[in-house]
Amino acid sequence: MTTKQRAYLKSLAMTMDPIFQIGKSSMTPSLTQAISEALDARELIKISVLQNCADDPRALAEMVAERTRSQVVQVIGKKIVLYKEGKDDKKKIVLS
Numbered sequence: 001m002t003t004k005q006r007a008y009l010k011s012l013a014m015t016m017d018p019i020f021q022i023g024k025s026s027m028t029p030s031l032t033q034a035i036s037e038a039l040d041a042r043e044l045i046k047i048s049v050l051q052n053c054a055d056d057p058r059a060l061a062e063m064v065a066e067r068t069r070s071q072v073v074q075v076i077g078k079k080i081v082l083y084k085e086g087k088d089d090k091k092k093i094v095l096s
Contacts, residue, residue, distance in 0.1 A: 001071055001083075009044060009073045013081040018048035026055050027063060036068040039084040049078040 001009075020035055038045050047064070049057045061072045061080040070084035 006073060009083050010081070012044055013046055013073060016044070016046045016081075018046045018079065020045070020047045021050055022047060022053050022055075022060060023050040024052045024054075026053060027060065027067075032064065032067045035064060035082070039068055039070050039082060040086065043086045044073070044081070044083050047080040047082065049080065051078075 019038060020031070022031070035045070035047070049055075049060060053060075057078050057080060058075050061075045061082070064070070064080070065072045065082060068082070068084065070082045073081040073083050075081075
């Protein structure tokens with residue numbers, strides 16, 4: 001992913017609300033599955049890491065990206081933005 005593509009995805013993510021929250025139980029297999037399905041449907045998602053989660057948001061972002069075969073766009077504070085290229089051409093976010 002180029003810096004221009006990353007900047008474009010960051011601009012799209014700015015207006016998004018987080019659709020998942022990672023809390024005290026950290027990453028469970030069911031949460032990983034749900035995030036993977038959301039990435040397949042939306043391509044770009046935002047995740048919020050709650051205060052009661054002891055894990056580092058950057059480490060969580062890398063772990064989730066690895067498990068879901070996606071890319072970390074950015075981690076700001078306790079917010080994670082992930083991108084995974086979709087298979088459906090009609091719904092695709094065009095990265096130029």
